[in-house]
Amino acid sequence: MATQIADAPFKYRSSPTATEAFEAWLKEYGQNLPVHTHPWDVSRSDIYVEDRWQPIFAEMRAQAPVNKVTGTPYGDYWNVTTVKTIQHVESLPELFSSSWQHGGITIGDPPADMTPERLEERRLPMFIAMDRPEHTGQRRTVAPAFTPGEIDKMAAEVRMRTAATLDSLPWGEEFDWVDKVSIELTTGMLAILFGFPWEDRRLLTFWSDWAGDVELGLARELADTRHEILLEMASYFQRLWVERTGAPPSRDLISMMIHSDAMNHMSPQEFMGNLVLLIVGGNDTTRNTMSGIVHALDKFQDQRAIFEADPSVIPNAVQECIRYVTPLAHMRRTATDDADLFGNQIKKGDKLILWYLSANRDETVFENPDKLIVTRENARRHLSFGYGIHRCVGARLAELQLKILLEEMHERRMRVNVTGKVERVRANFVHGFRKLGVTLSKF
Secondary structure, eight states: OOGGOSSSSOOOOOOHHHHHHEEEEEEEHHHHHHHHHOOTTTOOOHHHHHTTHHHHHHHHHHOSSSSEEEEETTEEEEESHHHHHHHHHTTTTTEEEOOOOTOOOOOOOOOTTHHHHHHHHOEEEEEEEEEHHHHHHHHHHHGGGGGGHHHHHHHHHHHHHHHHHHHTSOOOSSSHHIIIIHHHHHHHHHHHHTOOOOGGGGHHHHHHHHHHOOGGOOGGGGGHHHHHHHHHHHHHHHHHHHHHTOOOOOOHHHHHHTOOTTTTTTTTTHHHHHHHHHHHHHHHHHHHHHHHHHHHHHHOHHHHHHHHHHHGGGHHHHHHHHHHOOSEEEEEEEESOOOOEEEEEEOOOOOOEEHHHTTOOOTTTTSSTTTTOOOTTTTGGGGTTGGGGGSSSHHHHOOOOOOOOHHHHHHHHHEEEEEEEEEEEEOOOOOEEEEEEEEEEEO
16 A cells, blocks of 8 residues: 555655755766767767757757667667657557566666665656556546646636746846746646645655656665655655545545555555656656746747737747757657567667657758747647657646746736856756746836
8 A cells, every 4th residue: 555655753854956966976976977988879968958969869860760879878778769750669558668667768777786675665666657557547547637627627726826926026136937937836736736735845846856867876876865855755645645545535636546446555666656757747847848938938039029929829839838848858668579660670678768859859840940939830749748648647737837827927028038047957858947047027
């Protein structure tokens, strides 16, 4: 049962952040980082933090949309880089598995010297990292929280909180948009979805960063810290679970799990895994798109002028911003059998990395793909939410939050100018911003 996670007295920490811990580790042990030697090894995080990944993927798309790199710090893997090739892989979920039992959804693997007992203890099964039929039952449990009807019910509250957040911002004075807007809005939304104590909502961001930072796997000294923090997260949620067991069903996700035959007998690791999925899925993705929107509109000021002159472009602009930003760079699949993939011989057990970041810049699908174009006719063809049976269950809610943010900015004639420090995420999985110094003016 999920309620068997911990009997120890409840305690949790809120620092250091995953970024602070990893940066401190880099200063002390950075010289021990494995070296990336293959020119197409795009698992290296420096190309993302320095925003210079675009030409590498463009070269792959032109020369070899599916290609294998060997000897990387994450082992050997196949790059899958275009809309066509990714959709093909995603359409064959039995052949190209998402299951944690085969390796899961991110590029990293457990350390080779980890004992089977420790490995079992630290596995985090979650329904995005499951194959059918387990995936179907667990996804079906949480899906009712994201139906069009439920999204409509949330709209008024999302708008009220967005308006209040924007109204609290200083005009003509520089501040960090990531902290004041992106994190505040997304953690608030997660708190509502989980029925999470409002005063502790920033813990959701803290846990999300520790859970979703793939690069932490390279820092063995931080592995125990990460596991301890995730146990603290699980312990917190365990208490919410116990409080709501026996209570009438309600609309929050924990109640939905409790009253679901597919999820109310989860193991502790499975409970923790699904919490990680819902928190990272609901936090990092929307948060980084909210930051990416204002950064992109500042960079492409001709597009900002279109948005400012005509708010009717907002729904399409949301899709285009999601395409342009691509808040999760990749998903992993593992071959369950030998296969031919567009002339490439895939072997059973091979790791395939689906680079959504690259597919969303696919020149054969998106004209002038490196430019934000808020009126782009086929912006909805982006793969930021995935494709097939694992398409993001919370996509509609993310779209609603972003649409309301742009509408409320327009209502206030709010122009967000990037005037200060721009710090990107140092990661190959989560793609976005740590800091974004901005100043507001009127248009």
